[in-house]
Amino acid sequence: MDFDDYLKGQLAKTDNNNQNLNLARQQYAESAIMALVEVAIIWLEKKEKIDSQTANIIRNSANIIDNLGKLFGWF
């Protein structure tokens, strides 16, 4: 392989790794919040701080991931 092509390929790889890392951070943060919100809801329900109806509202809330993500500075 020609040296210029090799260099281009290597630089493309580094860009790709960087993009993949950023994408992965965002995707995993979302999955992690979803998993943790579920744990938090179960705990709050058990301690009778919320009822099952509220638990479902929280579960199905569209804004929770965005809001919590922003809160913790992930997005």
Add this chain to the structure above:
Amino acid sequence: MGIKEPNLTEDQFKLVQDELRTRVNERQFRVSIVGQTGVGKSSLINALFGTKLKTDPVKPCTKDIEEIPIETKQKNTLFFYDLPGIGESDEADEEYLQKYREHLQSSDVILWAIHADNRSVVFDLQSLKKIMEGYTQEQKAVLMSKLTFILTKADVLHPPSWIAAKIGNIVKFLPSPETNSTLEQKALYYQKTFIEPYGSLIVSKTYNDCNFSIQEDGFQCDRDLKLIYYKGYMNAEKFKSYQQQYPQYQKIFERLYDNYQVIPCSAVFRYNLNKLMLVILNKLGHEATIQFQKLIASDALDQIPFDQTENLCNLLVYDPKTKNTLFEFRRWLNVQKTKTTWF
């Protein structure tokens, strides 16, 4: 998950938020790094997490397990465990080994550092075997799911020289084609030696960003959490075969394949650190992922500002007869800095 409705009240949100904050803050984030003295464990942690662990090239480090709480750039605390190679400790008895095993089980990230220029695997292989011997099958699987093997100090592999690609005000260090090929061969060798024998214990994970859904042995999808799991070791043959069969999921197979690669890297040249970080991220559990998000910087890890590169190369050509310095890289670099274009 059901249909999303934006109807969460402030009070409900606050309850969840407080509970989450408590859980996340209570949890310690633990990074263990295993490796013999001189493989560059502290330098690697510093490069990855922006910490300032002491790196002493002369004095040997402790031979015991060392817990070091460190504050990162983002003002979070990270617990770093320096675990010397098993054979290095004078007290490598069963009690010591047990302590070692417990530390590894409770870690969120385990890095196993091997010097890129190391010619013998015996020492590290024996250490891994000794650790594994004391574990149940389940514990072995936990270890393998968190463990990442790294070839450190890739920068020492020369000649031929490394390439400093200057892009605007930053520099990216890349191995020469020959060094790249050497690193690939070494990584493959270590993969076969350290990872393949434990292949059946491995469960690889990645995120599902493209409605991945195939009916093949080993694959499992968690639709709620948008995750894909693959049980077993995806070697090069399997990887190629899946890619040919399902070209639309190429990126997913790449990530699953990369998860159990041995990663050559250099803390000094910041080479391949993004890839290493991605592999670490793929292996974390959920709570640890959130802790981890707070720890890693969003800047690209594999680049160095141009004005900080002068200490990275130390070539000086000197003629003792005439007592003249014929060439000094640092001086040459300073001249280049005053010019507008370089390379």
